[in-house]
Amino acid sequence: MRGLHEKDCDPDPFKQFDRWFAEAKKLSLQYPEAMALATATASGAPSVRMVLLKGVDANGFCFFTNYESRKGDELAQNPQVSLLFYWEPYERQIRIEGRIEKLTEAESYAYFSSRPRGSRIGAWASAQSSVLKSREELERRVQEYEKKFAKDDIPLPPYWGGYRCVPHAIEFWQGRVNRLHDRLLFTRDTEGWTRVRLSP
Ligand SMILES: Cc1cc2nc3c(=O)[nH]c(=O)nc-3n(C[C@H](O)[C@H](O)[C@H](O)COP(=O)(O)O)c2cc1C
Structure with missing residues (x-):
């Protein structure tokens, strides 16, 4: 495997991220943009789950979710997060540490409205991370929202939107x-x- 020498690594970690991400997208992975997101409670108890990277801007790494989910709850208590990408065919990982900020409602709406109808209905139907009585309860809620928004545009749920991780450390x-x-x-x-450079 080709190494990562200082002379081949961009001095701007965002640019270096773009390079590796572009290479990952050439692999036949279903979700090259999948990343583990670690959050923690106010007292520091960690939890981790996968989310999809939906944009990188000059300030950080953006993803979308339900603000009232477990992760949303932890992020409200503690804005410190860690992200992890792993692209196995290249034997590469990128670790990111930073602070979270919420995207604006306009940014969240722009992304929400680009999603397929089924996903937008799903965002209304699923109180993410809350306990369901059964699968049927979820399916019933989907039908309710299908009916409710049958004629109208589907609005942005007030509890749904994006976050940006503003990094202070990035390791390749x-x-x-x-x-x-x-x-x-x-x-x-x-x-x-x-x-x-760190010891391996
Ligand atoms: C590959 C993959 C991508 C995912 N992407 C997202 C995502 O972008 N947003 C999201 O809310 N959940 C996503 N999920 C589901 C989360 O892993 C998780 O189950 C959900 O967000 C609830 O997490 P929480 O209870 O910690 O809030 C994804 C799961 C997988 C396996």
């Missing part, structure tokens, strides 16, 4: 032989990004 990990992997860690302070 490239697998190498004999576990002598390459690890380039970027950290941000008021001056900008600094890069160091």
Whole structure:
């Protein structure tokens, strides 16, 4: 496996992310944009789940979800998050640490309205992370919202939208032989990004 040498790594970690992400998208993966999202309660108890990266802008990494879900609840208590990408065919992982901020309602609406009708109905029907009596209860709720929005545009649910992880650390990990992997860690302070190499 090709290594990650300092001279081949962009000094801007966002640009380096774009490079690796573009390469991951060339693989025949169903979800190259899948990432693990770790959150924690106010007292620091962690939880982790997969979400899909839906955009990278100058400030950070964006995803969408239900603000009243377990993750939404934890993010309201504690804005510190960690993201993880792993692209097995390239033996690459990217670890990101940062603080979360909510996207604006306009940004959330723009993404919500681009989703297929079934997903938009699903966002209304599912009180994500709450206990259901049965599968039938969920399906009944889907039918209710299908009926309710049969003629109208489907509005953005007030509890649904996006978050942005604004990173202060990004590590690029490239697998190498004999576990002598390459690890380039970027950290941000008021001056900008600094890069160091870590032991594998
Ligand atoms: C590949 C994959 C992608 C997913 N993408 C999302 C997503 O973008 N947003 C989301 O809310 N849940 C997504 N999920 C479901 C979450 O992993 C999780 O079950 C859900 O968000 C509830 O998590 P919570 O109870 O911790 O809030 C995805 C699951 C998988 C396996």
